[in-house]
Amino acid sequence: xxxxxxxxxxxxxxxxxxxxxxxxxxxxxxxxxxxxxxxxxxxxxxxxxxxxxxxxxxxxxxxxxxxxxxxxxxxxxxxxxxxxxxxxxxxxxxxxxxxxxxxxxxxxxxxxxxxxxxxxxxxxxxxxxxxxxxxxxxxxxxxxxxxxxxxxxxxxxxxxxxxxxxxxxxxxxxxxxxxxxxxxxxxxxxxxxxxxxxxxxxxxxxxxxxxxxxxxxxxxxxxxxxxxxxxxxxxxxxxxxxxxxxxxxxxxxxxxxxxxxxxxxxxxxxxxxxxxxxxxxxxxxxxxxxxxxxxxxxxxxxxx
Amino acid sequence: xxxxxxxxxxxxxxxxxxxxxxxxxxxxxxxxxxxxxxxxxxxxxxxxxxxxxxxxxxxxxxxxxxxxxxxxxxxxxxxxxxxxxxxxxxxxxxxxxxxxxxxxxxxxxxxxxxxxxxxxxxxxxxxxxxxxxxxxxxxxxxxxxxxxxxxxxxxxxxxxxxxxxxxxxxxxxxxxxxxxxxxxxxxxxxxxxxxxxxxxxxxxxxxxxxxxxxxxxxxxxxxxxxxxxxxxxxxxxxxxxxxxxxxxxxxxxxxxxx
Numbered sequence: 001x002x003x004x005x006x007x008x009x010x011x012x013x014x015x016x017x018x019x020x021x022x023x024x025x026x027x028x029x030x031x032x033x034x035x036x037x038x039x040x041x042x043x044x045x046x047x048x049x050x051x052x053x054x055x056x057x058x059x060x061x062x063x064x065x066x067x068x069x070x071x072x073x074x075x076x077x078x079x080x081x082x083x084x085x086x087x088x089x090x091x092x093x094x095x096x097x098x099x100x101x102x103x104x105x106x107x108x109x110x111x112x113x114x115x116x117x118x119x120x121x122x123x124x125x126x127x128x129x130x131x132x133x134x135x136x137x138x139x140x141x142x143x144x145x146x147x148x149x150x151x152x153x154x155x156x157x158x159x160x161x162x163x164x165x166x167x168x169x170x171x172x173x174x175x176x177x178x179x180x181x182x183x184x185x186x187x188x189x190x191x192x193x194x195x196x197x198x199x200x201x202x203x204x205x206x207x208x209x210x211x212x213x214x215x216x217x218x219x220x221x222x223x224x225x226x227x228x229x230x231x232x233x234x235x236x237x238x239x240x241x242x243x244x245x246x247x248x249x250x251x252x253x254x255x256x257x258x259x260x261x262x263x264x265x266x267x268x269x270x271x272x273x274x275x276x277x278x279x280x281x282x283x284x285x286x287x288x289x290x291x292x293x294x295x296x297x298x299x300x301x302x303x304x
Numbered sequence: 305x306x307x308x309x310x311x312x313x314x315x316x317x318x319x320x321x322x323x324x325x326x327x328x329x330x331x332x333x334x335x336x337x338x339x340x341x342x343x344x345x346x347x348x349x350x351x352x353x354x355x356x357x358x359x360x361x362x363x364x365x366x367x368x369x370x371x372x373x374x375x376x377x378x379x380x381x382x383x384x385x386x387x388x389x390x391x392x393x394x395x396x397x398x399x400x401x402x403x404x405x406x407x408x409x410x411x412x413x414x415x416x417x418x419x420x421x422x423x424x425x426x427x428x429x430x431x432x433x434x435x436x437x438x439x440x441x442x443x444x445x446x447x448x449x450x451x452x453x454x455x456x457x458x459x460x461x462x463x464x465x466x467x468x469x470x471x472x473x474x475x476x477x478x479x480x481x482x483x484x485x486x487x488x489x490x491x492x493x494x495x496x497x498x499x500x501x502x503x504x505x506x507x508x509x510x511x512x513x514x515x516x517x518x519x520x521x522x523x524x525x526x527x528x529x530x531x532x533x534x535x536x537x538x539x540x541x542x543x544x545x546x547x548x549x550x551x552x553x554x555x556x557x558x559x560x561x562x
Contacts, residue, residue, distance in 0.1 A: 010466070061464075061472050064445070088466045091424075091432040092448040095401075098433075099440035104402065104521030107431040116525050122428050125321045126330055129525040137522070169445040171475040173461070178469025189560050214561065226487035238467055246560045254318065268558045270550065277320055281536065286553055289540045298543045302551055 003030035004079035005046075006070060008089050009038035010060055011175065017085035017143055018044045024083060024139075024146040027112055034156060035073045037066055043156055049077070050156035057166065061089070064168045067096040072161055074101065079136070086140035098138040105138040106130045108257075110145045123256060124279045143238070144261050182233040183217060190216025190247045193236055193263075194224050197252020197273060197292050201229040207251045210296050213303035219243070219263075221253045237262035252292040255280030272296065305361040306415065309350045310408055310422040310438070311343035311380060313373045317427050328524045329397050330428070339376035342423025344491040345484040349453055350421050351384035352489060356455065362386050364417075368407055369396040374507065381502035382494030388507035391515060399520065401429075405437030406518040411510070412442060417479060419460075424449050424483040435483035446481040447474050451488050 003025040008015035014036070022044070025032045032048040038055050051073040058065045070093070074082065082097060084090030086108040098105040111118035116131040117139065185191055192211035194204050204224070211218045220230035222237055236243055238258040248266035253259060255271070255278055263269070264283050271284040274291045281287045288295060315321075315335040324331040339347075347365065354361045365380040367373040368391040377388040391407055393399070399407075412420065420439070425432035432448070439446030451471065452463030464472040465485050494502070537553065539546045554561035 010470075061474070063447075086432075088449050088464060088472075092436065092464075095433045095436035096440055096446075098402075098521075099437050102521070104400065105431070105433055106522055107401075107433060119430075120530070121430065121527070122315070122319075122321050122330060123317045124530065125317075126323065126527055127530045128527045130522050131525055133519070133521050133523055169476060169480075170447065173473040173475055175466075176463065176471040176473060178471075222486060228490075232469070239465055239469060242468075247554065247558050268554070270554070275318055276538070276540075278318075281538075282530075282532070284536045285557070286537045286539060286550060288546055288550060289538060290543060290546065295543050295546065299547045299550065302547050 001028070001030045002077060002079045003028060003032055003081040003083050004073060004077055005032060005034045006082065006084045006090070006093065007034055007036040007038070007044055008085060008087065009036060009042065009055055010089070012039065012042065014038060014042040014044055017087060019046070019148040019152055020085060020141065020143065020146050021083050022046045022152070023148045024141050027146060028081070030081060033073070033077045033079060035070055035161070037069060040158070043158065045152040045154050046156055047154035048156055050158050051161040052158050053161045058163070059172050061172045062168055062170060063093045063096055064170055065163060065166060066093055067100060068163055069161060070097050071100055072163070081136070082138045084138070084140045086142050090140045094138050094140050101136065101138070103134055103136045103138055104132040105140070106132065107140045108142045109139055110142050120257070123254060125277060142257065179232065182231065185217055185219055185234070185236065185241045185243045188217040188243065188245050190214050191219040191236070191243055191245045192216050192249040192251065193219030193221060193253060194230060194251055195221040195253030196223040197254070198224070199293065201227070203293055204229050206293060206296050210249070210251070210300045213300045214247070214249070216245070216247070221259050222256070250280050250284070251296060253280055254278045255283065305357065305419070306417045307350050307353070307361050307363045308412055308415070308417040308420045309343070309346050309363060309365045309380065309385060310420065310435070311347065311365060311367050311376050312340040312423070312426045313337050313367065313369055313376045314340045314426055314428045323527050323529065327526050329527055337372055337375065339379055340423050340426050342425060342427070342484055342486065345486065345488040346421035346423055347380045347383050347385065348489045348491040349484060351492070353455055354384060364389060366391065366408065366411065368393050368404060368512065370394045377507055378502055379494060381505045382499045383492055384498070387505055390507055390509050391512050392509055393512035396512070400522045401431045401433035401437060402521045403516060403518050405434045405441055407512060407515045408434070408438045409441035410515040410517065412438070419478055420481040422481070422483055424485050435481060439481035442481070444479045444481055445476045447476060448483040449485045450482050451485050453482070453488065
């Protein structure tokens with residue numbers, strides 16, 4: 001069995017998700033080949049053949065060209081599985097490759113089960129086991145679900161790969177950096193975060209008051225930031241800040257995987273949620289089953 | 305200019321989910337349904353483009369599923385779409401992303417849509433595949449995870465949301481397909497006059513058998529409750545008692561609460 005790992009590269013750097021792909025392949029028991037659209041100075045420390053195309057020539061993001069490069073490697077390696085990270089790069093590129101090969105894709109895998117793959121549905125409240133109908137499949141793995149055992153020490157065998165022409169209907173203009181962080185949550189010892197369960201902008205002050213009473217910082221989940229209730233610099237999660245405080249209090253946050261990825265390394269997690277089955281409960285040391293707007297003021301009053 | 309907006313109806317994610325009969329999907333009884341949140345941003349962006357271009361674009365909203373999917377179609381019409389398409393399929397939940405994409409592509413193929421918008425993923429299945437697969441099957445350019453959109457005379461400038469707050473800016477020309485990420489815009493609430501007007505808008509019904517020619521490429525073996533991690537303490541009941549208990553635990557277990 002052979003797995004072709006599609007490594008990730010951005011802003012002239014190999015992304016660490018590349019090692020998660022290798023950890024997944026190891027769990028799968030597959031022989032590994034890799035592909036990287038990157039540069040010679042940022043190779044993954046993983047043993048196996050690596051097809052290298054230059055990002056300077058094909059762009060860091062150009063899924064049309066990257067698709068054609070991956071297809072060339074597929075032709076040479078004939079892999080059983082093509083493995084991507086379920087990331088902004090992977091979920092964008094993987095279906096294009098799957099369509100070109102006309103093979104099934106299984107998205108955001110969290111586990112392996114006897115030739116089939118486990119994925120979450122409905123915000124991870126249920127799990128689903130999926131299998132490809134053909135002998136080959138495109139897979140994307142959930143970031144954080146397959147962690148490498150230790151420091152990587154391998155060295156790839158590099159083979160250059162190129163396209164005969166680079167015409168593309170899509171043009172990458174450039175990156176836009178996140179606005180300067182007004183709040184550095186990564187250094188906070190206590191974070192109290194507001195989620196959609198607070199209901200409206202005016203209620204955020206209830207959560208902010210608890211943060212203040214505990215001597216912590218205010219955090220927020222994505223929907224609260226999207227709604228404009230709290231500034232983006234407070235956002236915890238994949239597209240915000242990744243935090244690891246001594247105490248994390250999630251108020252009215254259901255626990256979407258993107259949020260969990262940003263806070264699950266916290267030392268101690270308290271969740272306050274009226275939904276006892278909310279996924280946040282899975283990573284909580286204490287789950288308080290209550291309406292945040294009723295419970296939080298009681299808690300804050302005790303602290304004052 | 306013609307736009308197609310593809311929307312899905314999904315359960316409220318706050319619901320308690322049970323495994324359905326047959327064990328290959330969730331039980332659909334006792335669920336509250338709504339428009340997939342990501343698709344609301346697609347509808348809003350289409351309506352904003354129609355406003356920008358002095359009402360010229362024609363907006364068609366399409367949904368696949370049983371009769372209940374007429375609800376989000378009507379909502380999209382009330383938000384400002386011009387006409388609806390209901391692909392009637394009681395078994396839509398059991399089709400894989402390749403088949404769902406093939407149904408949309410078969411509908412769209414000869415209609416000359418300049419722009420197709422959809423959510424980057426559905427809240428229930430979450431495969432993040434259908435939009436890209438539609439573009440590939442139609443052979444048009446596509447970009448995903450859009451949090452910024454600008455249109456000028458056939459050229460689209462889209463901002464993609466990457467990890468850690470970074471964004472990537474791409475340009476592509478129509479015909480094209482874009483998938484929408486949360487936060488792209490602020491979806492409007494339909495006003496009462498627009499809800500009334502929407503009742504007069506046409507919704508065409510098409511049998512799924514007329515559009516589906518593809519077999520599934522992946523299949524669900526089973527759906528089940530995830531194993532509970534356990535270990536966490538669950539507090540329920542009186543607020544004052546819970547607050548005292550919680551503070552006691554925090555003082556004992558963390559060094560930061562005294």
